[in-house]
Amino acid sequence: MMKPKVAVLSGFGINCETETMAVFEMAGATADRVHVNRLVMGTTQLSDYQIMAIPGGFSFGDHLGSGRLLGNRLRFGLREEVREFVSAGNPVIGICNGFQVLVKMGLLPGDDQVSLTQTASLALNDSGHYENRWATLEFDQASPCIWTNGLERIRVPVRHGEGKFVTDDPNLMDKWTESGQLVARYVDPSDEYPSAGDETLPYPISPNQSWRNVAGVCNPSGMVFGMMPHPEANHSTWLGATWTREETEHGEGEGMAIFHNAVRHVLRV
Amino acid sequence: MSSETQIRLFEVTTKDLDGLPDSRGESVRSMLKADYGIEVNSVRVILGYQVKSDISDSDAETLIYDLFADPVIEIGTKGSRMLDDFPNLPEAAIQVGFKPGVTDNSGQAGLDGLTTLFPNQSSAKVATFTTYAFWGIPEGITPSELAAALHNPMIERASVAGRDDCFKGVWPLLEFPERPPAIFQEPASVDLEISDDELIEISERGLLALNLNEMKTIQDHYRDPIVRADREETGLPPDRPTDAELECLAQTWSEHCSHKIFAARIRHVDKVTGEDSTIDSLFKTHIMQPTLDIQTDVDWLLSIFHDNSGVISWNDDWSVCIKAETHNSPSALDPFGGAITGIVGVNRDILGTGLGARPIANTDIFCFGPPDYSGSIPHGLFHPSRVFRGVHSGVRSGGNESGIPTVNGAIVFDERYIGKPLVFCGTVGIMPRLLADGRESHVKTPEPGDVVYMVGGRVGSDGIHGATFSSLELTEESPSSAVQIGDPITQKKMIDMILEARDAGLIQVITDNGAGGLSSSVGEMAELTGGADLDLGTVPLKQAGLSSWEILVSESQERMTVGVRPEDCSDFEALAMLHEVEATAVGSFTDSGAFVVRHGETPVANLPIHFLFDGCPQLNLESEWQPPVHMPVETPDLDEVGMGAVLGRLLARPNVASKEWWVRSYDHEVIAQSVIKPFGGANHDAPGDAAVIAPLQGGTQGLVISNGIAPRYSDIDAYAMAAASVDEALRNAVCVGVDLDLISGLDNFCWPDPIESSKTPDGRYKLAQLVRANRALDDVCRAYQLPCISGKDSMKNDAMLGGEKISVPPTLLFSLLGNHHDVRKAVSSDFKRPGDAIFIVGQTHQELGASELSFMLRDEGVGGIGGAVPEIDPERNMAAYRALTTAMRDELVASAHDCSDGGLSVALAECCFGSDSGASVDASILWSDCEHLDLWGALFGESLGRILVSIRPEDREAFENSMKGVSCHYIGEVSEGDEISVTRNGEVVLFASMSEMRE
Known part of the structure; x- marks a missing residue:
């Protein structure tokens, strides 16, 4: 069976490409580190890949807003290639800084036309600073998102300073809720599943005071997905925050299901 | 348009x-x-x-x-x-x-x-x-x-x-900051045929930090007829140095770069024992020799002492390296800039190791004045809380933006760090043992004819005289040009590019541009081939008009110097272009025996390699040990609730209190390798002892990274201070289950000036402290089979401000990098469940001198800090550590936590925090270790070699069997609820509620 090929973008301060490549390989794909400039110069073609991943990091140091400058590089330098890739129904994921990039370039929450118009943003956490701590996410079972299919809850680290999901048009939040695009939300792990709600949860259960506790969103087709937390950082049980207190059979961590989903999706198509 | x-x-x-x-x-x-x-x-x-x-x-x-x-x-x-x-x-x-x-x-x-x-x-x-x-x-x-x-x-x-x-409506508006044009000074020469006083004046005026003997050695060099004859042919003045040559020598010979105090010949007198002996280099005698001796017993020491960091073999496919640096003076002047430059600077030491290693973990240890200090602050210094905030923010920015996790650290507070904060930045790196072309990546392979590239940032007037400046005390006149702000993104692009170039086999030799700039980086590598030819006219500048000597010594950041074979240059440049990194050919390596510098056609410097690197005369210093006298510790009589309150106050001391708020803003999980994190436990707030990382994603072999620092003990005896630092680092590593057959260390000394002079009348005592600390390092590292693979010293940590001299307490940071066989068996510090049995490994003695408790009581107005300091018995400790790590590999240990600041009772409280539990302990057995122990010594003493562990009831027998023959006492049980109760002979002697202390 052919392994799906994943383009894992790198360069300009992206810094989670090593582990992002590793989790796709663990999930049965072949992952290449692809410097953004290789795509811009045309020495590598996005169309040779079935999945694109924009990993976390600090592209351009987060100056002028996290993800903004790399988003511009893609929006202006790779506009048609990205639109074609997404319109062709290939899965795309952006994690943390990669999610910020997808939001700032208008691919998320996005629209059916893939118009690349920014409609939401990720503002500075209410705490005013960067934080690394673990959070529990819950996923919307009714969402079209192929990445989170069948997932209920996972525990993952958040590592960001600008992760508060907001928009300037309140009607959009309702629209995205209805279309299942607000697919990943912070929840209190002590509440019984399912518990995702619109009321902002207290800090630090919601580490950034995101509107409606949103941690990740998908586009209308469910193929493009982005989230602030880092599922790739929980690829093995021994990376969990409290694994030394739990009786676990060691093996894959809770974050891996997301990458398995995308690989399975490509193999089925 | x-x-x-x-x-x-x-x-x-x-x-x-x-x-x-x-x-x-x-x-x-x-x-x-x-x-x-x-x-x-x-x-x-x-x-x-x-x-x-x-x-x-x-x-x-x-x-x-x-x-x-x-x-x-x-x-x-x-x-x-x-x-x-x-x-x-x-x-x-x-x-x-x-x-x-x-x-x-x-x-x-x-x-x-x-x-x-x-x-x-x-x-x-x-x-x-x-x-x-x-x-x-x-x-x-x-x-x-x-x-x-x-x-x-x-x-x-x-x-x-x-x-x-x-x-x-008149709003503030600053003008656009135009960088002033630099004024080009024609290369000049310096006449050294002058009086001794004038020689000193040249050194002081030029911030050269060279002493008279060194100036006279340079004077002698230019009097040598052979040198003069050689120089006739080069077009340089034959009988005198150029300004660039003098600067280049000052950088290379600076205390910062050549560690003259550690290389000095010392006459050491001990007033207690009557010893009167001579030590020919503390470094060679007490650091290098023990490591060389250990090297004959082990096969994993790959590269020690001569590269930017020490390299050890981790397994058949990968080697790892570690380095720590201090960035104290710049952090005092600009806490943010000093710290960010420190962290990205030590990352470059890793990138410049062998043919290039990838930085995968940072550690940060800070020593500051107390954040709640209310006394006056000398003019020119910042309040400790501002230094803390700035340094923290610089390290956060430098580490996070570079994608390197901060996995471990510590913060120590003492009023004497107000003059100079200590900012230790450490980095661990990893590299493949072999490159695709068959070369071992820890070996540099330069050849004459290789092209010298400067890669990364450009050269500017920032960072001139950093190396010599840090070799001087801090004064009101300290130059702002010594302060820089690091640029992590330029550096990150460069790291990506360099590692790709390494894997493609394009790198022959590499080193970073840190202290001394190109003069050091090209000069050092020229030592390997026997010469180099550098053209300053090709060096890309931030601003036009820089003078030749400035280009040569500027420490502008984010630069590496790389040697590339001529046939690989076009591939190397193409890779640089892809990554948007500037890479410029600035010269070539030769075997001419000289470091030759031109600026276009103009000759600038011609220094024989042997004179540049081996010409600096050895210092002759004197030390004298006379133990200091302190008021003894005084302990009041308190009931169990009073003792509980003492525990509460200890936990609130800045040295002991949680640093969670600060540490959470460091990324400690990028690279997805973090097994034992800075915080663990049920609520993710119990401090871990050592970091465990599994850097190969999916692999279960790990690395352990830990630190030990105990400057308080210097007040009584720097021997005890150094012994405690090494033991603490190893103890922390043992707590997570380190593989004791593969542990390596890194020594980082930060001392006040130990050279006797009118400004430092107590120089002999401070040097004796240094001698004693080195002897402890030697004794303990040999006993632990713990070779020092890299190290650093910073010997001028004094500030002279407003006529007042503030010296830091002599401080040794000992960092440890070790192997972990299987991270799935790593142990964390938090108690796991009620009913688990609590043991203390190691012996408890009456050792309250210079303890955290003694400082607290003194600060509260009771007594002094005098008394017995912890004595080390490394053989006894090592036997216990081996037994304990074996029990961990057999999965018999539920938790393990280091007993350090505040002793047993603080360790108990921290283990309980992590599990929302209490503990019920009978301390009576401790008196079997030491008959003259008192209650305070038992509860709050900091005897070395002790680890608090908990064991599942069903594993207790197996655990006791595996600890046979080493010091290990059963002392109680983890209990439900939130109360800690300690009894002795049936009487409750300490009682505290955890939830009250958490407040």
Whole structure:
């Protein structure tokens, strides 16, 4: 069976490409580190890949807003290639800084036309600073998102300073809720599943005071997905925050299901 | 279409939306309250960008929302002043911006963004500003006081508008920071045929930090007829050095670069034992020799002492390396810039190891004045809380933006660090044992004819004299040019590019440009081939007009020097272009025996390699040990509740209290390898002892990284201080289950000036402390089979301000890098469940001298710190550590936590925090270790070699069997609830409620 090929973008301060490549390989794909400039110069073609991943990091140091400058590089330098890739129904994921990039370039929450118009943003956490701590996410079972299919809850680290999901048009939040695009939300792990709600949860259960506790969103087709937390950082049980207190059979961590989903999706198509 | 060059102002602030606060303003408001006690009602932050370009008006219009402002959550303006649009006039407005020539990373990013949109704008300039508007300023607080809290005049400017200006709508506005043109000085020569006094004057005036003997050695060199004859042919003045040569020698011979005190011949006198002996180099005798001796027993020491960091073999496929540096003086002058430069600088030491290693973990250990210090601060220094905040923010930015996790650290507080904070930045690296072309990656392979490339940042007037400056004490005149701001993104691009070049086999030799700049980096590598030829005219500059010697010694950041074979140059340059990294050929390696420097056609320097590296004369120093006298510790009689309260107060001491708020803002999990994290336990808030990482994703072999630091003990005996530091580092590593057959260490000494002089009348005592610390290091490392593979020293940690001298307590940071067989068996510090049995490994003795408790009682007005300091028995400790780590591999240990600051009772409390449990302990058995133990010694003493462990009841017998023959006592049980109770002979002697102490 052919392994799906994943383009894992790198360069300009992206810094989670090593582990992002590793989790796709663990999930049965072949992952290449692809410097953004290789795509811009045309020495590598996005169309040779079935999945694109924009990993976390600090592209351009987060100056002028996290993800903004790399988003511009893609929006202006790779506009048609990205639109074609997404319109062709290939899965795309952006994690943390990669999610910020997808939001700032208008691919998320996005629209059916893939118009690349920014409609939401990720503002500075209410705490005013960067934080690394673990959070529990819950996923919307009714969402079209192929990445989170069948997932209920996972525990993952958040590592960001600008992760508060907001928009300037309140009607959009309702629209995205209805279309299942607000697919990943912070929840209190002590509440019984399912518990995702619109009321902002207290800090630090919601580490950034995101509107409606949103941690990740998908586009209308469910193929493009982005989230602030880092599922790739929980690829093995021994990376969990409290694994030394739990009786676990060691093996894959809770974050891996997301990458398995995308690989399975490509193999089925 | 381009028009005339003009400067346009863009401003950006948060949009007014329900549920979207101006968090930047809120952060400033809470900082003012926390650090200065100033409570203002509200603060609004406006980001400003001045763009100097010839862009057309209509194009400039698009920049507002395509570049500077986020169209969804921010509003942006061009040309107008945003403060005009606020419904309520502020009571004060302050604009802060960088001084000309200071690195402006946001401005650089803005320019990059501008050229993404308009590729023809590469010669434009962007500068950033921040405007703060205030409402509700308390009576008596002036706008200039606010401004002082918001900027550092060493690197920044502030423009202030008070109430009157605000009411008139006169807003603060700084001018565009034009970098002043440098004034090119023709290469000059320096006549050394002068008096001794004049020689010293040349050294002092030029910030060369060379002593008379060294100046005379240089004078002698230029009197040598052979040297003169050789120089005749080079076109250089035959009988005297050029300015560049003198600078180059001063850098290479600086204490910072050549560690003259550690290399000195010392006559050591011990007034207690009557010893009178001579030590020929502390480094060779007590650091290098033990490691060389250990090297004959093990096969994993790959590269020690001669590279940028020490390298050990981790397994058949990978080797690992570790290095720590201090960045103390710059952090005192500009805490943010000093710290960020420190962390990205030590990352380059790793990148410059062998043929290039990848940095995978940072550690940060800080020593500051107390954050709640209320005494006066000498002019020219910052309050410790401001130093703390700035350093923390610099390390956060440097580590996080580089994608290197901060996995471990510590913060130590003492009033004597007000003069010079200590900022230790450490980095661990990893590299493949073999490259695809068959070369071992830890071996540099330069050959004459290889091309010298300078890669990364450009050279500017920033960072001139960093190496020599750090070899001098801090004074009011300390130059601002010694302060720089690191640029993690330029460096990250360079790291990506270098590692790709390494894997492609394009690198022959590499080192970083740190202290001494090109003079050091090219000079050091020239030692390997026997010479180098450098053309300063080809070096890319930040500003035109730099003089030859300035280009040669400037320490401008984010630069590596790389040797590349001529046939590989085009591939190397193509890779640099892909990554948008500047790489410029600046010379070549030779075997001529000399380091030859030209500036175009003009000869600048010609220094024989052997004179440059081996010519510096050895210092002759004297030390004398006479133990200090202190008032003894006095302990009151207290009941169990009183003792519980003592525990509560110890836990609240800054040295012991949780640093969680600070540590959470470091990324400790990037690279997805973090097994034992800085915090663990049920609520993720129990401090871990050592970091465990599994750097190969999916693999279960791990690395252990830990630190030990115990400067308090120097007040009584630096031998005890050093022994405690090494033991603490190893103890911490044992707590997580380190493989004791593969442990390596790193020594980092920070001392006050130990050379006797009129400014340092107690130099002999301080040097004797250094001798004793080195002897402890030697004794303990040999006993633990713990070779020091790398190290560093910083020997001038004094500040002379307003006539007052403040010296740091002699401090040794010992860092450890070890193997972990299987991270799935790693052990964390938190108790696991009620009913588990608690044991203490190791012996407890009556050792309260210079303990955290003694300092607390003294600070509370009772007694002194005098008394017995912890004595080390490394053989006994090692036997216990081996038994314990074996029990861990058999999965018999539920938790393990180091007993250090505050002793057994603090360790108990920390283990309980991590599990929301209590503990019920009978301490009576401790008296079997030491008959004259008292209750205070048992509960709060800091005897070495002790680890508090908990064991599942079903494993207790197996555990006791595996600990047979080593010191290990059963002392109690983990209990439900939140109470710690300690009894002795049936009587409760300490009682405390955990939930009360958590407050």
